[in-house]
Amino acid sequence: MIYFYNTLTGRREPFQPQHPGEVRMYVCGITPYDTSHLGHARCYVVFDVVRRVLKSHGFKVRYVQNFTDVDDKIIARSKERGMSTTQLANGYIDDFFNKMDALGVERAELYPKVTEHIPDIIALISQLIEKNAAYVLKGDVYFSVKADPSYGKLSKRSTEELLVGARVEVNAEKKSPLDFALWKAAKPEDPAEVIWQAPWGPGRPGWHIECSVMALKHLGANFDIHGGGLDLIFPHHENEIAQSETATHQPFANVWMHNGFVTVNREKMSKSLGNFFSLTDVFSKYHPSVVRYMLLSVHYRSPLDYSPEVLDQSRQALSGIKQSVARATRVLKKQTLGFDESEMPSPEVVTSVEKLLHDFRSALGDDLNTPEALGILHQMLSLLEKQFLSNDIPRASVRYILDRLRGASELLGLDVFSMMQELFVAPEVTDLTEQRESARKNKEWAEADRLRKEILSRGYVVEDTPQGPHLLPKAGS
Numbered sequence: 115m116i117y118f119y120n121t122l123t124g125r126r127e128p129f130q131p132q133h134p135g136e137v138r139m140y141v142c143g144i145t146p147y148d149t150s151h152l153g154h155a156r157c158y159v160v161f162d163v164v165r166r167v168l169k170s171h172g173f174k175v176r177y178v179q180n181f182t183d184v185d186d187k188i189i190a191r192s193k194e195r196g197m198s199t200t201q202l203a204n205g206y207i208d209d210f211f212n213k214m215d216a217l218g219v220e221r222a223e224l225y226p227k228v229t230e231h232i233p234d235i236i237a238l239i240s241q242l243i244e245k246n247a248a249y250v251l252k253g254d255v256y257f258s259v260k261a262d263p264s265y266g267k268l269s270k271r272s273t274e275e276l277l278v279g280a281r282v283e284v285n286a287e288k289k290s291p292l293d294f295a296l297w298k299a300a301k302p303e304d305p306a307e308v309i310w311q312a313p314w315g316p317g318r319p320g321w322h323i324e325c326s327v328m329a330l331k332h333l334g335a336n337f338d339i340h341g342g343g344l345d346l347i348f349p350h351h352e353n354e355i356a357q358s359e360t361a362t363h364q365p366f367a368n369v370w371m372h373n374g375f376v377t378v379n380r381e382k383m384s385k386s387l388g389n390f391f392s393l394t395d396v397f398s399k400y401h402p403s404v405v406r407y408m409l410l411s412v413h414y415r416s417p418l419d420y421s422p423e424v425l426d427q428s429r430q431a432l433s434g435i436k437q438s439v440a441r442a443t444r445v446l447k448k449q450t451l452g453f454d455e456s457e458m459p460s461p462e463v464v465t466s467v468e469k470l471l472h473d474f475r476s477a478l479g480d481d482l483n484t485p486e487a488l489g490i491l492h493q494m495l496s497l498l499e500k501q502f503l504s505n506d507i508p509r510a511s512v513r514y515i516l517d518r519l520r521g522a523s524e525l526l527g528l529d530v531f532s533m534m535q536e537l538f539v540a541p542e543v544t545d546l547t548e549q550r551e552s553a554r555k556n557k558e559w560a561e562a563d564r565l566r567k568e569i570l571s572r573g574y575v576v577e578d579t580p581q582g583p584h585l586l587p588k589a590g591s
Contacts, residue, residue, distance in 0.1 A: 116128070116167065116171060117129065118482070119481045120371075121372050122268055126481055127369070132336060132337065135172065135173060136174050137174070137338050137339065138176050138333040138337035138338045139161070139164070139165065139176070139337070139339040140177075140178045140180075140337065141161045141177070142350070143225070144181065144206075145182040145187060145188065146188070146206035146207045146209075147191045149209050149393070150206075150210045151390060151391060151392050152376045152396065152420060155214075155217055155409060156373055156409050157342065157343050159409045159410070161341050162219040164341070166220075166526075170475070176332075177222040178226065178332045178333055179222040181207055181225060181227045183203040183204075184203075184228050184319070192305070199308055213402075216402035231331065232319070235327045236312050238326065239297055239312070242296065242360065248296055250315075251288065252287075253315040254317070257293060257356065257357050257360075259293055259356065262359065262360050264359075268351055268370060269347050269352050277290075277291060295321075296319070297317050297323075298317050299315055321350065322350055322357065323357060326358040326366075335362040337366075337368070341371045341372070344372045344373065345375070347370075372415070374414065374418065375418070377420065378419070378420050401429075401575060407528065410485070411431075412484075413485055434492070434495065435491070435492075438498050438499055441502065442516050445502075459511040460510075460511050463497070463501075463514060466497055467494065467518050470490055470494050471518055474487050474494075477490060478525065487522075491522055491523065491526070497515060498516065542572075546569050547569060547576060550562050550583070
């Protein structure tokens with residue numbers, strides 16, 4: 115059984131999909147107006163593991179993640195850069211894919227864009243107007259919160275509480291300060307590519323309506339899981355529920371999952387506070403696999419307090435995995451010719467490994483407890499290391515542990531197999547690595563940098579650790 119914490123009910127619950135064997139999951143995507151950052155990485159690594167766990171239980175998963183490719187920030191940034199909104203958005207979408215690929219995030223089944231769904235958005239808004247759940251006001255269209263008696267059920271706040279802190283939006287003539295925009299009337303300064311014709315006048319969609327439309331279109335009403343960051347609970351996800359359920363008279367999503375913030379010195383990471391870290395900056399100092407390990411080292415619903423020290427700890431832990439796997443693979447490689455395929459692992463090893471695998475899967479099935487799962491992974495490594503204490507290394511047991519370790523690591527998206535490829539690096543690349551290490555020790559930095567680039571051109575990234583250099587296959591190699 116898999117258990118997830120459901121923000122909607124406030125409880126950890128057994129997961130039951132709407133349709134046996136199939137899971138439909140929607141996760142809010144980025145607004146592509148700037149380069150991807152650690153907050154993005156945390157969200158999409160978390161839901162990548164959610165999908166991996168579901169698939170490991172035999173579910174067929176349809177994962178949809180949108181791109182909000184029309185937005186005030188995109189319009190403003192495109193004007194600053196002197197380019198179209200489409201050029202700007204597509205450039206940062208490419209950046210997003212490059213960063214997520216490096217982190218080992220598997221691609222979703224579908225990445226719909228707002229600009230591809232304008233007719234669908236207009237149709238849903240029209241439906242809400244016909245139901246008297248939305249109204250036109252000087253070219254804008256607003257959802258009337260009073261049309262949804264259960265408004266506030268996700269954020270656990272009543273409309274009275276929300277009204278106290280309500281911020282009156284651009285149009286002070288709204289019927290209620292809580293009413294939110296479904297459609298924004300065109301402004302004279304808006305570029306032509308972000309203006310569409312609608313029955314109530316030219317303009318573009320509001321923020322919240324887009325996700326309702328894309329989720330309903332590609333997953334249907336009452337799908338299984340809706341995910342995103344903690345900051346989206348209110349108003350974005352609350353508003354999605356209100357407009358969707360008012361239109362369909364069905365529950366929108368059954369399980370709502372939210373990952374915690376990335377913090378710096380316990381303050382939420384944000385550009386306004388000057389504690390913002392792009393993935394470009396982080397990847398320049400740490401391999402993406404180290405970043406992924408760090409993101410999994412804290413439970414997804416807890417704050418993750420980022421610091422170089424935390425990344426250093428993750429790099430050291432990941433190096434431990436690589437060293438154990440490398441040692442085991444070297445032994446097996448040397449002994450392949452004399453290995454008897456009928457040789458069996460010891461019963462004690464099989465019992466221990468299967469118990470650890472059961473605990474590992476149970477941890478991931480218990481609301482995605484990745485810190486506990488990582489701890490169990492290291493217990494498997496300890497068991498692997500014990501096999502080397504004997505003069506006659508039990509090769510079948512080593513193979514057995516290594517195979518199960520690889521499967522468990524891949525469930526977390528930590529690709530042990532690619533780490534094993536390090537052992538089969540061409541001799542000339544190994545020589546270059548040794549030359550670079552010698553140059554570093556002699557403080558010949560220019561020569562060390564030249565050799566690093568030469569190694570990179572041959573398809574490998576050098577990762578410097580306290581234990582010495584390690585080679586990792588370059589992303590895409």
